[in-house]
Amino acid sequence: MSKLEDIVSLCKRRGFIFPGSDVYGGFAGTWDFGPLGVTLKKKIMDAWWRFFVEERDDMYGVDAAILMNPRTWEASGHTATFADPLVECKECKSRFRADKIAEGISESVTTEEFLATHTKCPVCGKEDWGPIRKFNMMFATHVGAVLPDDDADVAAKNIAYLRPETAQGIFMNYKNVVDTFYPSLPFGLAQQGKAFRNEISPRDFILRDRECSQMEIEYFVRPEAWETEFEKMRELQHEFLEGVMGLPVEMIHEYEVPEGDRAHYSKRTIDYMFDYPNGEEELMGLAYRTDFDLSNIARESGKSMEYRDKNTGEVLVPHVIEPSIGVERLFLAVMSAAYGEDEIGGGKRVVLRLPENLAPYKFCVSPLLKNKPELVAKAREVYGLLREKYGDVTWDDSGNIGKRYRKQDEIGTPKCVVVDFDSLEDDTVTVRDRDTTEQVRVKIDEL
Ligand SMILES: [Zn+2]
Numbered sequence: 001m002s003k004l005e006d007i008v009s010l011c012k013r014r015g016f017i018f019p020g021s022d023v024y025g026g027f028a029g030t031w032d033f034g035p036l037g038v039t040l041k042k043k044i045m046d047a048w049w050r051f052f053v054e055e056r057d058d059m060y061g062v063d064a065a066i067l068m069n070p071r072t073w074e075a076s077g078h079t080a081t082f083a084d085p086l087v088e089c090k091e092c093k094s095r096f097r098a099d100k101i102a103e104g105i106s107e108s109v110t111t112e113e114f115l116a117t118h119t120k121c122p123v124c125g126k127e128d129w130g131p132i133r134k135f136n137m138m139f140a141t142h143v144g145a146v147l148p149d150d151d152a153d154v155a156a157k158n159i160a161y162l163r164p165e166t167a168q169g170i171f172m173n174y175k176n177v178v179d180t181f182y183p184s185l186p187f188g189l190a191q192q193g194k195a196f197r198n199e200i201s202p203r204d205f206i207l208r209d210r211e212c213s214q215m216e217i218e219y220f221v222r223p224e225a226w227e228t229e230f231e232k233m234r235e236l237q238h239e240f241l242e243g244v245m246g247l248p249v250e251m252i253h254e255y256e257v258p259e260g261d262r263a264h265y266s267k268r269t270i271d272y273m274f275d276y277p278n279g280e281e282e283l284m285g286l287a288y289r290t291d292f293d294l295s296n297i298a299r300e301s302g303k304s305m306e307y308r309d310k311n312t313g314e315v316l317v318p319h320v321i322e323p324s325i326g327v328e329r330l331f332l333a334v335m336s337a338a339y340g341e342d343e344i345g346g347g348k349r350v351v352l353r354l355p356e357n358l359a360p361y362k363f364c365v366s367p368l369l370k371n372k373p374e375l376v377a378k379a380r381e382v383y384g385l386l387r388e389k390y391g392d393v394t395w396d397d398s399g400n401i402g403k404r405y406r407k408q409d410e411i412g413t414p415k416c417v418v419v420d421f422d423s424l425e426d427d428t429v430t431v432r433d434r435d436t437t438e439q440v441r442v443k444i445d446e447l
Contacts, residue, residue, distance in 0.1 A: 004277040007335055008205050010350065014411050016040065016335075017206065029202030029210030031328075036411055039360040039392075041213075041331055045192055047244050047357065048215050048325075052190055052236075059188045059217070060177055064169025066194060067143065067160050072168050075300035076293065078138060081264050082164055084200055085109050086135035092124040097200040098132055106261055137197045138164050139210075162196035166214045167322060169193070171293045174220070178307060185307065185318060186229055188219040192327070206328035207281055213327035220307070220318035223291070230288055233321050234270060237286060241272070245330065246355035247337050251275040252283070265292040274333045283333055284325035291317045334358060338412060344437060352412035353435055359412045361394040362386075363447075366404055368420040370397040379419035382429060382444055386417070389447075409434055417447065 011017040016037035020030025033041055053059045073079045085098040085107060099105050102117040111132045120127050139162040146158045163169060170189045177189060192215045202208050221229040234254075241247045257269040266287040274283035294305040294317050306315050338354045356362060363386050367379035376397070387393045394413065396404045401418065408416050418430040422441075429447070432439045 004205060006341075006350075007277060007332070007339055010339070010352070010410060011037065011335070014407075029199055029208075031206050031209055036360045037331075040334070040354070040358060041327060043358045043360075044245070044330055044334065045213070045215065045327060048240065049190070049192065051240050051244055052188075052215075052217060056188075058183070058186060059190055060181060060183065062170055062173045062177070062189055062191050063193065064166070064172055064191060066163050066169075067141075068163060068168060068172065070160055071300055072172065073138065073161055073164075075296040076168050077264055077296070078161075078164055079136070082138055083134035083136045085114075085132045086200055087114060087132050088130040089121040089124060089126065090128045090130055091126040092121060094121060094123040095200060096122065100201065108260070135198075135200060137199065138162070139196045139198050163194075164197055165195050165324075166191045166193045166216045167218060167324065168293070170216065170218045171297060174218070174294065175303070175305060182310065184310065186219060186221040186225065188217045190215070190217045192216075204276075204278060204281070206332055207276065207278075209328060214324060215327060215330075216322060216324045218289075218293075219321040219323075221321060223316065223319045226288055226290075226319050226321065230268065230286070230321050233323055234286055237272060237284065237323055241283075244357070245334055246358070247274070247333055251333075251337060253280065263287065265289050274329075275336075276332065277336050277339075281329075283329050284323065287322045287324070289320040289322050291319050293320065294318065349406065349409060351409040351434065354412035354414075356414050359392070359414055361392045361408075361411070361413045362390045362415065363393045364396050364404070364408045364413045364416045365393060366396045366401070366416070366418055368401065368418055374424060375419055375421070378423055382417060382419055382447075385444070386447060405432065405437075 014036060015034035018032045018034055019026040020032050021027040053061050086095055087098040088095050098109050098114050099107050101122055102114060102119040105113055105117060109132060114132055115129060118127060140159050141162065142155060142158045143160040144158050146155055170191050173189065177183065193213065194211060195214045196211050199208055199210050202210055219229065219233060241252060242249050251274055253273040255271040255273050257271055262269045267290050268288040270286045271282050272284045273280045298305040305317055307318050308315050334354065338352045340351050340353055342349050342351065365379055365383040365386060367375040369375055383393060383395050398404065405416055414434050416432040418432065420430065423429050427444045428441045429444055430439050431442045
Protein backbone atom coordinates (compact mmCIF):
# COMPACT_ATOMS: atom_id res chain seq x y z
CA MET A 1 0.00 0.00 0.00
CA SER A 2 1.34 3.39 -0.99
CA LYS A 3 1.62 6.27 1.43
CA LEU A 4 -0.11 9.60 0.92
CA GLU A 5 3.25 11.42 1.17
CA ASP A 6 4.61 9.36 -1.75
CA ILE A 7 1.73 10.46 -3.94
CA VAL A 8 1.95 14.10 -2.81
CA SER A 9 5.66 14.03 -3.59
CA LEU A 10 5.14 12.44 -7.02
CA CYS A 11 2.41 15.00 -7.80
CA LYS A 12 4.77 17.87 -7.06
CA ARG A 13 7.91 16.34 -8.62
CA ARG A 14 6.23 15.54 -11.92
CA GLY A 15 3.95 18.55 -12.25
CA PHE A 16 0.53 17.13 -11.39
CA ILE A 17 -0.35 19.24 -8.34
CA PHE A 18 1.42 22.10 -6.56
CA PRO A 19 0.45 23.85 -3.31
CA GLY A 20 -1.70 26.93 -4.07
CA SER A 21 0.12 30.31 -4.00
CA ASP A 22 3.37 28.39 -3.59
CA VAL A 23 5.84 31.32 -3.90
CA TYR A 24 4.14 33.10 -0.99
CA GLY A 25 4.41 30.03 1.22
CA GLY A 26 1.04 28.60 0.18
CA PHE A 27 -2.57 29.37 1.06
CA ALA A 28 -4.27 26.79 3.29
CA GLY A 29 -6.75 24.49 1.61
CA THR A 30 -5.87 25.44 -1.97
CA TRP A 31 -3.99 23.46 -4.60
CA ASP A 32 -2.95 24.23 -8.17
CA PHE A 33 -3.00 21.69 -10.98
CA GLY A 34 0.13 21.64 -13.13
CA PRO A 35 0.41 20.58 -16.80
CA LEU A 36 -0.03 16.83 -16.21
CA GLY A 37 -2.56 17.30 -13.40
CA VAL A 38 -4.86 19.46 -15.46
CA THR A 39 -4.70 16.95 -18.33
CA LEU A 40 -5.61 14.05 -16.05
CA LYS A 41 -8.31 16.09 -14.31
CA LYS A 42 -9.83 17.12 -17.65
CA LYS A 43 -9.84 13.52 -18.85
CA ILE A 44 -11.61 12.42 -15.67
CA MET A 45 -14.21 15.16 -16.04
CA ASP A 46 -14.70 14.55 -19.77
CA ALA A 47 -15.10 10.79 -19.20
CA TRP A 48 -17.78 11.51 -16.57
CA TRP A 49 -19.59 13.90 -18.90
CA ARG A 50 -19.48 11.40 -21.78
CA PHE A 51 -20.71 8.53 -19.58
CA PHE A 52 -23.48 10.36 -17.73
CA VAL A 53 -24.60 12.99 -20.26
CA GLU A 54 -23.54 12.42 -23.87
CA GLU A 55 -24.15 8.69 -24.02
CA ARG A 56 -27.66 8.96 -22.56
CA ASP A 57 -30.97 10.29 -23.84
CA ASP A 58 -32.33 11.30 -20.44
CA MET A 59 -29.60 13.71 -19.32
CA TYR A 60 -29.15 17.42 -19.93
CA GLY A 61 -26.14 19.53 -19.06
CA VAL A 62 -26.14 22.96 -17.42
CA ASP A 63 -23.44 25.36 -16.29
CA ALA A 64 -24.87 27.80 -13.76
CA ALA A 65 -23.25 30.94 -12.29
CA ILE A 66 -21.15 30.49 -9.15
CA LEU A 67 -22.64 33.63 -7.57
CA MET A 68 -26.34 33.08 -6.94
CA ASN A 69 -29.13 35.07 -5.36
CA PRO A 70 -28.61 34.64 -1.56
CA ARG A 71 -32.24 33.53 -1.25
CA THR A 72 -31.00 30.28 -2.84
CA TRP A 73 -29.15 29.45 0.38
CA GLU A 74 -32.06 30.49 2.60
CA ALA A 75 -34.33 28.11 0.69
CA SER A 76 -31.81 25.26 0.61
CA GLY A 77 -31.15 25.47 4.35
CA HIS A 78 -27.45 26.27 3.93
CA THR A 79 -27.66 29.61 5.73
CA ALA A 80 -29.10 27.86 8.77
CA THR A 81 -27.46 24.44 8.78
CA PHE A 82 -24.34 24.30 6.58
CA ALA A 83 -22.14 24.46 9.65
CA ASP A 84 -19.44 22.48 11.39
CA PRO A 85 -18.99 22.20 15.19
CA LEU A 86 -16.20 24.62 16.09
CA VAL A 87 -14.41 24.43 19.41
CA GLU A 88 -11.78 26.84 20.74
CA CYS A 89 -8.97 26.09 23.17
CA LYS A 90 -9.14 28.79 25.88
CA GLU A 91 -5.46 28.33 26.62
CA CYS A 92 -3.87 28.87 23.18
CA LYS A 93 -6.90 30.14 21.21
CA SER A 94 -6.50 27.45 18.50
CA ARG A 95 -9.74 26.53 16.76
CA PHE A 96 -10.70 23.02 15.67
CA ARG A 97 -13.53 21.04 14.18
CA ALA A 98 -14.69 19.20 17.30
CA ASP A 99 -15.66 15.93 15.58
CA LYS A 100 -12.23 15.70 13.94
CA ILE A 101 -10.14 15.91 17.12
CA ALA A 102 -12.28 13.71 19.38
CA GLU A 103 -13.04 10.02 18.92
CA GLY A 104 -16.53 8.64 18.49
CA ILE A 105 -18.58 11.82 18.15
CA SER A 106 -20.59 13.10 15.21
CA GLU A 107 -21.05 16.51 13.57
CA SER A 108 -24.05 17.16 15.78
CA VAL A 109 -21.96 16.86 18.98
CA THR A 110 -23.02 18.99 21.97
CA THR A 111 -20.63 20.81 24.32
CA GLU A 112 -21.35 18.25 27.09
CA GLU A 113 -20.68 15.28 24.79
CA PHE A 114 -17.43 16.85 23.62
CA LEU A 115 -16.19 17.64 27.13
CA ALA A 116 -16.98 14.07 28.17
CA THR A 117 -14.42 12.78 25.65
CA HIS A 118 -11.63 14.54 27.63
CA THR A 119 -9.83 15.51 24.44
CA LYS A 120 -6.60 17.43 24.84
CA CYS A 121 -5.75 20.39 22.62
CA PRO A 122 -3.65 19.07 19.68
CA VAL A 123 -1.57 22.29 19.81
CA CYS A 124 -0.86 23.01 23.50
CA GLY A 125 -1.96 19.75 25.15
CA LYS A 126 -4.27 21.46 27.69
CA GLU A 127 -7.88 20.48 28.31
CA ASP A 128 -9.63 23.82 28.66
CA TRP A 129 -12.36 24.24 26.07
CA GLY A 130 -14.94 26.87 25.24
CA PRO A 131 -18.45 25.85 24.16
CA ILE A 132 -19.13 24.17 20.80
CA ARG A 133 -20.23 26.78 18.29
CA LYS A 134 -21.72 26.24 14.86
CA PHE A 135 -19.47 27.68 12.18
CA ASN A 136 -21.10 28.29 8.79
CA MET A 137 -18.80 27.13 6.02
CA MET A 138 -20.06 29.38 3.23
CA PHE A 139 -17.60 31.97 1.91
CA ALA A 140 -19.28 35.36 2.03
CA THR A 141 -18.45 38.19 -0.32
CA HIS A 142 -20.00 41.48 -1.38
CA VAL A 143 -21.62 42.11 -4.71
CA GLY A 144 -21.60 45.59 -6.28
CA ALA A 145 -19.95 48.76 -5.05
CA VAL A 146 -19.59 48.19 -1.32
CA LEU A 147 -16.97 50.43 0.34
CA PRO A 148 -15.04 49.76 3.55
CA ASP A 149 -16.68 52.77 5.27
CA ASP A 150 -20.24 51.71 4.39
CA ASP A 151 -22.32 50.88 7.44
CA ALA A 152 -23.09 47.29 8.37
CA ASP A 153 -26.60 47.41 6.89
CA VAL A 154 -25.33 48.33 3.41
CA ALA A 155 -22.72 45.60 3.59
CA ALA A 156 -25.24 43.01 4.82
CA LYS A 157 -27.70 43.90 2.06
CA ASN A 158 -25.09 43.20 -0.61
CA ILE A 159 -23.77 39.97 0.79
CA ALA A 160 -23.51 36.96 -1.53
CA TYR A 161 -21.88 33.56 -1.16
CA LEU A 162 -19.56 31.53 -3.28
CA ARG A 163 -21.70 28.46 -3.89
CA PRO A 164 -21.02 25.67 -1.36
CA GLU A 165 -22.35 23.04 -3.79
CA THR A 166 -23.19 22.93 -7.49
CA ALA A 167 -26.55 21.25 -6.87
CA GLN A 168 -28.51 24.47 -6.30
CA GLY A 169 -27.37 25.81 -9.66
CA ILE A 170 -29.01 22.75 -11.18
CA PHE A 171 -32.27 23.17 -9.25
CA MET A 172 -32.28 26.81 -10.32
CA ASN A 173 -32.52 25.61 -13.93
CA TYR A 174 -35.01 22.77 -13.47
CA LYS A 175 -37.92 24.94 -14.55
CA ASN A 176 -35.96 26.50 -17.43
CA VAL A 177 -35.16 23.08 -18.86
CA VAL A 178 -38.68 21.70 -18.32
CA ASP A 179 -40.15 24.73 -20.12
CA THR A 180 -37.72 24.62 -23.04
CA PHE A 181 -37.02 20.89 -23.58
CA TYR A 182 -40.20 19.20 -22.21
CA PRO A 183 -38.26 16.13 -21.00
CA SER A 184 -40.18 13.04 -19.90
CA LEU A 185 -39.68 11.70 -16.38
CA PRO A 186 -37.27 10.40 -15.31
CA PHE A 187 -34.64 12.82 -16.54
CA GLY A 188 -31.47 14.32 -15.12
CA LEU A 189 -29.61 17.60 -15.12
CA ALA A 190 -25.86 17.39 -14.82
CA GLN A 191 -23.29 20.00 -13.92
CA GLN A 192 -19.55 20.23 -13.33
CA GLY A 193 -18.01 23.19 -11.60
CA LYS A 194 -16.34 24.79 -8.63
CA ALA A 195 -17.74 24.81 -5.13
CA PHE A 196 -16.30 26.49 -2.02
CA ARG A 197 -16.27 25.46 1.62
CA ASN A 198 -14.54 27.36 4.36
CA GLU A 199 -13.21 24.24 6.09
CA ILE A 200 -12.08 24.91 9.66
CA SER A 201 -9.01 22.77 9.20
CA PRO A 202 -8.26 21.80 5.58
CA ARG A 203 -6.07 18.71 5.46
CA ASP A 204 -5.27 15.42 3.76
CA PHE A 205 -3.92 16.97 0.56
CA ILE A 206 -6.76 17.52 -1.93
CA LEU A 207 -9.29 15.47 0.08
CA ARG A 208 -10.43 18.37 2.25
CA ASP A 209 -9.71 21.60 0.42
CA ARG A 210 -11.50 24.94 0.51
CA GLU A 211 -12.05 25.15 -3.21
CA CYS A 212 -13.00 22.07 -5.18
CA SER A 213 -14.70 20.90 -8.34
CA GLN A 214 -17.88 18.87 -8.20
CA MET A 215 -19.73 16.71 -10.69
CA GLU A 216 -23.37 16.39 -9.76
CA ILE A 217 -26.59 15.09 -11.24
CA GLU A 218 -30.08 15.85 -10.04
CA TYR A 219 -32.18 13.01 -11.41
CA PHE A 220 -35.89 13.83 -11.37
CA VAL A 221 -38.21 10.87 -10.87
CA ARG A 222 -41.84 10.08 -10.06
CA PRO A 223 -42.15 9.98 -6.25
CA GLU A 224 -43.34 6.37 -6.28
CA ALA A 225 -40.38 5.27 -8.47
CA TRP A 226 -37.59 6.57 -6.26
CA GLU A 227 -36.46 3.21 -4.92
CA THR A 228 -36.07 1.57 -8.35
CA GLU A 229 -34.34 4.63 -9.77
CA PHE A 230 -32.09 4.85 -6.72
CA GLU A 231 -30.96 1.26 -7.30
CA LYS A 232 -30.28 1.93 -10.99
CA MET A 233 -28.26 5.01 -10.14
CA ARG A 234 -26.39 3.05 -7.50
CA GLU A 235 -25.32 0.43 -10.07
CA LEU A 236 -24.42 3.10 -12.60
CA GLN A 237 -21.93 4.66 -10.19
CA HIS A 238 -20.11 1.34 -9.90
CA GLU A 239 -20.05 0.98 -13.69
CA PHE A 240 -18.43 4.39 -13.92
CA LEU A 241 -15.99 4.08 -11.02
CA GLU A 242 -14.82 0.58 -11.91
CA GLY A 243 -15.37 0.39 -15.68
CA VAL A 244 -14.40 3.91 -16.78
CA MET A 245 -12.11 5.13 -13.96
CA GLY A 246 -10.47 1.73 -13.52
CA LEU A 247 -10.79 1.74 -9.71
CA PRO A 248 -10.44 -1.78 -8.21
CA VAL A 249 -13.80 -3.02 -6.96
CA GLU A 250 -12.25 -4.18 -3.66
CA MET A 251 -11.17 -0.62 -2.83
CA ILE A 252 -14.74 0.76 -2.97
CA HIS A 253 -17.09 0.20 -0.04
CA GLU A 254 -20.71 1.25 0.22
CA TYR A 255 -21.79 2.72 3.51
CA GLU A 256 -25.48 3.16 4.23
CA VAL A 257 -25.66 6.43 6.18
CA PRO A 258 -27.91 6.08 9.26
CA GLU A 259 -30.74 8.55 9.73
CA GLY A 260 -29.09 10.72 12.38
CA ASP A 261 -25.99 11.31 10.24
CA ARG A 262 -27.73 12.07 6.96
CA ALA A 263 -27.85 15.59 5.53
CA HIS A 264 -30.98 17.48 6.50
CA TYR A 265 -32.62 16.96 3.09
CA SER A 266 -32.00 13.25 2.58
CA LYS A 267 -34.23 10.21 3.17
CA ARG A 268 -31.56 7.75 2.07
CA THR A 269 -27.85 8.21 1.45
CA ILE A 270 -25.10 5.84 0.42
CA ASP A 271 -21.53 7.02 0.82
CA TYR A 272 -19.10 5.34 -1.51
CA MET A 273 -15.95 4.99 0.57
CA PHE A 274 -12.54 4.44 -0.95
CA ASP A 275 -9.35 2.94 0.48
CA TYR A 276 -7.12 6.01 0.23
CA PRO A 277 -3.48 5.67 1.32
CA ASN A 278 -4.36 7.43 4.60
CA GLY A 279 -7.38 5.23 5.27
CA GLU A 280 -10.99 4.86 4.24
CA GLU A 281 -12.50 8.18 3.16
CA GLU A 282 -15.61 9.29 1.31
CA LEU A 283 -15.24 9.24 -2.47
CA MET A 284 -18.79 10.15 -3.46
CA GLY A 285 -22.34 10.20 -2.23
CA LEU A 286 -25.69 9.08 -3.57
CA ALA A 287 -28.65 10.75 -1.91
CA TYR A 288 -32.42 10.61 -2.22
CA ARG A 289 -33.39 14.27 -1.68
CA THR A 290 -37.17 13.82 -2.02
CA ASP A 291 -38.87 17.02 -3.25
CA PHE A 292 -37.05 19.00 -0.56
CA ASP A 293 -35.29 21.40 -2.93
CA LEU A 294 -38.06 22.00 -5.46
CA SER A 295 -40.62 22.53 -2.70
CA ASN A 296 -38.33 24.96 -0.88
CA ILE A 297 -37.71 26.91 -4.08
CA ALA A 298 -41.46 27.01 -4.77
CA ARG A 299 -42.08 28.36 -1.27
CA GLU A 300 -39.26 30.91 -1.34
CA SER A 301 -39.90 32.14 -4.90
CA GLY A 302 -43.67 31.81 -5.07
CA LYS A 303 -43.25 30.06 -8.45
CA SER A 304 -44.68 26.64 -9.21
CA MET A 305 -42.17 23.80 -9.57
CA GLU A 306 -44.83 21.39 -10.72
CA TYR A 307 -44.31 19.08 -13.63
CA ARG A 308 -47.14 18.22 -16.04
CA ASP A 309 -47.10 14.81 -17.69
CA LYS A 310 -47.42 15.25 -21.46
CA ASN A 311 -49.54 12.14 -21.96
CA THR A 312 -51.74 11.90 -18.90
CA GLY A 313 -51.91 15.57 -17.91
CA GLU A 314 -51.03 14.54 -14.37
CA VAL A 315 -49.39 17.27 -12.29
CA LEU A 316 -46.71 16.49 -9.70
CA VAL A 317 -43.52 17.72 -8.08
CA PRO A 318 -40.76 15.27 -9.03
CA HIS A 319 -38.51 13.72 -6.42
CA VAL A 320 -34.74 13.75 -6.80
CA ILE A 321 -31.87 11.28 -6.69
CA GLU A 322 -28.47 12.88 -6.54
CA PRO A 323 -25.10 11.30 -7.27
CA SER A 324 -22.42 13.78 -6.23
CA ILE A 325 -18.70 13.37 -6.64
CA GLY A 326 -15.75 15.64 -5.93
CA VAL A 327 -13.29 15.77 -8.82
CA GLU A 328 -10.27 16.03 -6.52
CA ARG A 329 -11.41 13.03 -4.46
CA LEU A 330 -11.80 11.01 -7.64
CA PHE A 331 -8.45 12.29 -8.92
CA LEU A 332 -6.72 11.11 -5.75
CA ALA A 333 -8.52 7.76 -5.88
CA VAL A 334 -7.32 7.24 -9.46
CA MET A 335 -3.77 8.22 -8.48
CA SER A 336 -3.77 5.98 -5.38
CA ALA A 337 -5.06 2.97 -7.31
CA ALA A 338 -2.46 3.53 -10.05
CA TYR A 339 0.55 4.21 -7.82
CA GLY A 340 3.00 1.36 -7.43
CA GLU A 341 6.61 0.63 -6.60
CA ASP A 342 8.53 -2.35 -7.88
CA GLU A 343 12.06 -3.41 -8.71
CA ILE A 344 13.65 -3.45 -12.12
CA GLY A 345 17.19 -4.65 -12.72
CA GLY A 346 17.93 -4.30 -9.01
CA GLY A 347 16.68 -0.70 -8.84
CA LYS A 348 13.48 0.67 -7.29
CA ARG A 349 10.91 1.92 -9.77
CA VAL A 350 7.88 4.16 -9.20
CA VAL A 351 5.14 3.43 -11.70
CA LEU A 352 1.75 4.99 -12.24
CA ARG A 353 -0.47 2.33 -13.82
CA LEU A 354 -3.14 4.73 -15.03
CA PRO A 355 -5.84 3.33 -17.32
CA GLU A 356 -5.02 4.17 -20.94
CA ASN A 357 -8.08 6.41 -21.32
CA LEU A 358 -6.89 8.62 -18.43
CA ALA A 359 -3.09 8.71 -18.83
CA PRO A 360 -1.96 12.27 -19.68
CA TYR A 361 0.00 10.83 -22.62
CA LYS A 362 -0.70 7.61 -24.51
CA PHE A 363 2.77 7.50 -26.09
CA CYS A 364 6.21 8.95 -25.56
CA VAL A 365 8.34 9.11 -28.70
CA SER A 366 12.12 9.52 -28.64
CA PRO A 367 15.19 9.00 -30.79
CA LEU A 368 17.71 6.55 -29.32
CA LEU A 369 20.40 9.25 -29.55
CA LYS A 370 19.66 12.94 -29.74
CA ASN A 371 22.90 13.84 -31.50
CA LYS A 372 22.14 11.79 -34.64
CA PRO A 373 20.12 14.06 -36.97
CA GLU A 374 18.82 11.15 -39.07
CA LEU A 375 17.39 9.44 -35.95
CA VAL A 376 15.87 12.68 -34.69
CA ALA A 377 14.27 13.35 -38.10
CA LYS A 378 12.77 9.85 -38.24
CA ALA A 379 11.54 10.09 -34.65
CA ARG A 380 9.93 13.47 -35.37
CA GLU A 381 8.13 11.85 -38.28
CA VAL A 382 6.78 9.06 -36.03
CA TYR A 383 5.85 11.63 -33.38
CA GLY A 384 3.84 13.62 -35.96
CA LEU A 385 2.04 10.49 -37.16
CA LEU A 386 1.06 9.36 -33.66
CA ARG A 387 0.02 12.81 -32.57
CA GLU A 388 -2.29 13.10 -35.54
CA LYS A 389 -3.76 9.68 -34.79
CA TYR A 390 -4.03 9.79 -30.96
CA GLY A 391 -3.55 13.40 -29.89
CA ASP A 392 -1.94 12.74 -26.48
CA VAL A 393 1.67 12.07 -27.38
CA THR A 394 4.79 13.50 -25.79
CA TRP A 395 8.36 13.92 -27.04
CA ASP A 396 11.39 13.18 -24.88
CA ASP A 397 15.02 13.23 -25.95
CA SER A 398 16.55 14.17 -22.59
CA GLY A 399 19.09 12.05 -20.70
CA ASN A 400 19.63 8.39 -21.52
CA ILE A 401 16.92 5.96 -22.53
CA GLY A 402 16.71 4.37 -19.07
CA LYS A 403 16.04 7.75 -17.44
CA ARG A 404 13.36 8.52 -20.01
CA TYR A 405 11.59 5.22 -19.24
CA ARG A 406 11.67 5.98 -15.48
CA LYS A 407 10.16 9.40 -16.05
CA GLN A 408 7.40 8.08 -18.34
CA ASP A 409 6.65 5.27 -15.84
CA GLU A 410 6.20 7.88 -13.12
CA ILE A 411 3.75 9.96 -15.14
CA GLY A 412 1.83 6.90 -16.33
CA THR A 413 2.61 6.87 -20.06
CA PRO A 414 1.52 3.38 -21.22
CA LYS A 415 3.90 3.04 -24.19
CA CYS A 416 7.35 4.40 -25.06
CA VAL A 417 8.33 4.35 -28.73
CA VAL A 418 12.05 4.49 -29.55
CA VAL A 419 13.52 5.13 -33.01
CA ASP A 420 16.96 3.54 -33.54
CA PHE A 421 19.27 2.72 -36.46
CA ASP A 422 17.19 -0.31 -37.49
CA SER A 423 14.21 2.00 -37.85
CA LEU A 424 15.98 3.76 -40.70
CA GLU A 425 16.39 0.42 -42.52
CA ASP A 426 13.10 -1.40 -41.96
CA ASP A 427 10.55 1.17 -40.68
CA THR A 428 10.13 -0.60 -37.34
CA VAL A 429 10.42 0.87 -33.84
CA THR A 430 10.82 -0.46 -30.32
CA VAL A 431 7.65 -0.23 -28.23
CA ARG A 432 8.17 -0.62 -24.52
CA ASP A 433 5.26 -1.42 -22.21
CA ARG A 434 4.96 0.52 -18.94
CA ASP A 435 3.47 -2.28 -16.85
CA THR A 436 5.54 -5.26 -18.01
CA THR A 437 8.60 -3.25 -19.22
CA GLU A 438 8.70 -5.69 -22.14
CA GLN A 439 9.90 -4.41 -25.50
CA VAL A 440 8.67 -5.47 -28.93
CA ARG A 441 9.50 -4.44 -32.51
CA VAL A 442 6.53 -2.96 -34.33
CA LYS A 443 6.07 -1.64 -37.88
CA ILE A 444 5.56 2.12 -37.77
CA ASP A 445 2.33 1.93 -39.77
CA GLU A 446 0.95 -0.65 -37.31
CA LEU A 447 1.30 1.60 -34.26
ZN1 LIG B 1 -4.46 24.82 23.05
